Amino acid sequence: MVVIKPNRVGPFPFPKSDPEERKKGFSEVEQPYTKEQVMLEADRCLRCGTPVCIDACPVQLDVRGMMDAVANGDFQRAYHRIRETNPLLGVTARCCPQLQGLCEDACVVRWGGQPLSIGMVQRFVADWEQGGSRQPDPKSEAPTGKRVVVVGAGPAGLAAAELLLRYGHSVTIYEEAQSLGGTAWYGIPDYHLPKDVLTYEAERIVAQGAKVIRGVKVGRDISISSLLSESDAVLVATGSRDVKKLNTPGSDLDGVLDGYEFLREVYGAGLESYLNGNRKDLGSEILVVGGGDTALDCARTALRLTQGHVSVLYRRDEKEMPADPIMVKEAQEEGVEFKFLSDPSEYLGKNGKLTGAIVQAMRLGAPDSTGRKHPEPIPGQTATVRCDSVILAVGRGPDSFLAKKEGLRTGPKGAIAVDVRYTTSMARVFATGDATTGETLVVKAMGHGRDAAQRVHEYLAGLEDRHVSLYEQYYTKHTTEDAYQDMLSGREEETPPD
Amino acid sequence: MEFVVKATEGRSARVFVEGKEVATIGPRGKAMFSVRSESFGDWKVELRDDGEIRPFSAEITCEGKSELALKIRNHLFFYKGAAYLLTGIPEEVRPADHVLGKRHVSRLDSFPFAGLDEVDRETWGRLRLHRGSSVGEVDGASPQEFRVTLSDELSEIGLPLSAALYLLYNSGQGARGW
Numbered sequence: 001m002v003v004i005k006p007n008r009v010g011p012f013p014f015p016k017s018d019p020e021e022r023k024k025g026f027s028e029v030e031q032p033y034t035k036e037q038v039m040l041e042a043d044r045c046l047r048c049g050t051p052v053c054i055d056a057c058p059v060q061l062d063v064r065g066m067m068d069a070v071a072n073g074d075f076q077r078a079y080h081r082i083r084e085t086n087p088l089l090g091v092t093a094r095c096c097p098q099l100q101g102l103c104e105d106a107c108v109v110r111w112g113g114q115p116l117s118i119g120m121v122q123r124f125v126a127d128w129e130q131g132g133s134r135q136p137d138p139k140s141e142a143p144t145g146k147r148v149v150v151v152g153a154g155p156a157g158l159a160a161a162e163l164l165l166r167y168g169h170s171v172t173i174y175e176e177a178q179s180l181g182g183t184a185w186y187g188i189p190d191y192h193l194p195k196d197v198l199t200y201e202a203e204r205i206v207a208q209g210a211k212v213i214r215g216v217k218v219g220r221d222i223s224i225s226s227l228l229s230e231s232d233a234v235l236v237a238t239g240s241r242d243v244k245k246l247n248t249p250g251s252d253l254d255g256v257l258d259g260y261e262f263l264r265e266v267y268g269a270g271l272e273s274y275l276n277g278n279r280k281d282l283g284s285e286i287l288v289v290g291g292g293d294t295a296l297d298c299a300r301t302a303l304r305l306t307q308g309h310v311s312v313l314y315r316r317d318e319k320e321m322p323a324d325p326i327m328v329k330e331a332q333e334e335g336v337e338f339k340f341l342s343d344p345s346e347y348l349g350k351n352g353k354l355t356g357a358i359v360q361a362m363r364l365g366a367p368d369s370t371g372r373k374h375p376e377p378i379p380g381q382t383a384t385v386r387c388d389s390v391i392l393a394v395g396r397g398p399d400s401f402l403a404k405k406e407g408l409r410t411g412p413k414g415a416i417a418v419d420v421r422y423t424t425s426m427a428r429v430f431a432t433g434d435a436t437t438g439e440t441l442v443v444k445a446m447g448h449g450r451d452a453a454q455r456v457h458e459y460l461a462g463l464e465d466r467h468v469s470l471y472e473q474y475y476t477k478h479t480t481e482d483a484y485q486d487m488l489s490g491r492e493e494e495t496p497p498d
Numbered sequence: 499m500e501f502v503v504k505a506t507e508g509r510s511a512r513v514f515v516e517g518k519e520v521a522t523i524g525p526r527g528k529a530m531f532s533v534r535s536e537s538f539g540d541w542k543v544e545l546r547d548d549g550e551i552r553p554f555s556a557e558i559t560c561e562g563k564s565e566l567a568l569k570i571r572n573h574l575f576f577y578k579g580a581a582y583l584l585t586g587i588p589e590e591v592r593p594a595d596h597v598l599g600k601r602h603v604s605r606l607d608s609f610p611f612a613g614l615d616e617v618d619r620e621t622w623g624r625l626r627l628h629r630g631s632s633v634g635e636v637d638g639a640s641p642q643e644f645r646v647t648l649s650d651e652l653s654e655i656g657l658p659l660s661a662a663l664y665l666l667y668n669s670g671q672g673a674r675g676w
């Protein structure tokens with residue numbers, strides 16, 4: 001009979017800095033484990049024979065192998081177990097909502113207590129490596145002479161590039177921005193993801209042999225056909241950008257901001273540069289409109305910039321809110337106020353400048369075409385509130401610029417249409433990541449990127465008819481009795497390519 | 499009806515209803531398991547979707563029949579015209595309360611698709627936003643003991659569904675066993 005140690009080491013879900021202190025700046029909220037703590041936490045792992053935590057990870061991170069190595073104090077082995085399938089290990093350790101449908105949600109220890117703190121253990125190992133215990137990159141196969149262009153250096157493009165390099169293909173990445181990391185760079189605030197972690201891991205991928213051409217927008221500065229003339233395949237990973245436009249009266253007033261542009265302005269050129277440059281005057285009374293993680297990021301960023309009063313207005317109720325409840329709790333600890341079933345129906349202004357909003361009370365009605373309960377106004381129930389800024393964070397769809405410009409076939413909401421092989425309507429052009437799905441998560445975009453890279457590799461190697469998914473390769477190699485015994489004796493085999 | 503699945507060795511298990519053993523689960527090939535029961539019939543559970551081994555996906559057939567009784571893809575399945583989500587968060591549960599303990603089988607009454615092949619890529623990535631009502635619970639005292647309680651609407655497939663839930667969501671101590 002297995003004995004479960006039911007409680008995590010330290011507080012659940014993880015140790016955090018003091019809310020009153022942390023909201024004064026942008027330092028990290030999540031606090032790392034010590035070496036002793038991380039070894040104790042990893043030792044709670046049951047080393048399951050068929051680890052469902054790995055099934056739940058979009059990049060099949062070898063959680064079990066990592067836990068076993070860390071429990072034994074072997075951080076080097078742990079690093080290589082993670083790095084095998086996850087080149088953005090410090091990033092995902094911090095950004096993944098592990099308890100929301102990912103590894104920690106799946107961990108069987110939840111049946112008898114608190115699931116393993118997989119993210120915290122992974123984070124420790126990533127920080128250990130980055131903090132001076134540099135490890136070699138995974139091995140690559142011999143050069144194939146095949147050339148692939150990847151468009152977009154977000155998590156999907158970077159993860160795809162990394163796998164293609166390991167298969168021995170030559171990779172050139174075209175990126176419109178100067179920084180690497182895509183939305184993770186400008187969207188995820190520094191108190192959640194310090195950018196030195198992202199830069200370090202993105203640059204490590206580049207150092208594996210990718211050529212990066214920055215500041216070039218494909219479709220405007222160079223066409224896909226030109227890219228095809230210099231390569232064997234093109235993989236488009238341009239992410240999400242098309243912001244949903246609301247036609248609330250007064251949206252054009254000075255002081256009504258788009259949330260994505262707001263975050264891009266604060267973090268896009270680096271936080272320090274924003275803090276030391278021309279900072280926007282947000283005032284002291286700020287309304288954020290939306291119910292997703294972006295709304296929380298805008299609210300907590302605005303709070304840190306102003307020390308003012310920040311409210312999040314969401315038109316559905318708390319239970320329907322898509323934001324990670326752990327992030328909601330963090331925001332509440334910092335003093336962000338949540339007003340559910342509330343939706344601005346008009347923004348008020350004086351001389352073109354925002355002064356307030358009329359907030360409509362809502363209730364949930366019958367489900368709409370999305371299958372979710374539709375919020376509808378309660379007649380006659382409105383309130384007028386004063387505010388200096390409104391930040392709109394109401395979701396966005398795939399970036400349609402390139403598809404429109406180049407005539408790539410699109411599906412619902414302008415997502416680039418791909419089949420199971422990740423091929424688009426244009427020969428030799430593949431697409432992946434949020435550009436094909438709409439906004440997801442860093443790790444899901446990476447999983448898509450790796451799956452698409454596998455398909456590109458099979459296409460280049462003439463193996464299309466012998467496709468084996470990365471999950472099936474993992475399952476075949478790692479869940480046998482032999483592999484289990486190898487893991488227990490610290491000799492896990494490498495996942496492909498090896 | 500409550501099915502209690504108790505792991506024995508590897509991925510094998512015994513299934514109990516009201517304290518009485520009613521079925522066994524055992525490996526029969528790569529990603530393939532047999533569920534044998536005198537009272538509920540014999541079933542084959544393959545952890546595949548259209549031939550490919552995929553996480554949280556399974557194809558269930560009643561022995562002796564060629565057509566599929568149930569196909570689970572990425573936690574979702576359709577049965578008698580309704581959509582069901584395994585391990586989602588039903589409407590009555592606050593997401594913040596869902597991070598620990600038991601999990602649910604929800605019927606998605608307003609799901610806007612009528613079959614697995616219709617579901618678009620965006621919806622696959624956001625399945626958990628579809629809440630639905632709870633028609634089953636999955637709980638366990640430990641990884642070795644797994645309890646599946648299903649409402650009557652799922653009773654005809656209760657045994658193979660419980661077996662699939664055990665094989666997909668309870669990793670247990672043994673390797674997959676093939």
Ligand SMILES: Cc1cc2nc3c(=O)[nH]c(=O)nc-3n(C[C@H](O)[C@H](O)[C@H](O)COP(=O)(O)OP(=O)(O)OC[C@H]3O[C@@H](n4cnc5c(N)ncnc54)[C@H](O)[C@@H]3O)c2cc1C
Nearest residue numbers: 152154155156176182183187218239433434440441442445
């Ligand atoms: C505010 C916010 C907060 C988020 N927080 C989290 C979080 O905490 N955890 C989490 O897991 N996920 C989070 N996400 C989601 C996550 O960031 C995305 O799902 C992920 O970055 C998508 O990866 P991608 O590579 O598909 O696209 P992107 O990251 O968007 O990358 C696309 C890249 O392509 C480039 N590009 C676009 N068009 C062109 C072109 N024509 N030519 C050249 N380059 C081009 C872009 O500049 C960009 O670098 C958040 C998203 C937002 C908006």
Ligand code: SF4
Nearest residue numbers: 045046048053107108
């Ligand atoms: S499911 Fe939990 S206990 Fe089992 S291997 Fe994964 S982390 Fe360890």
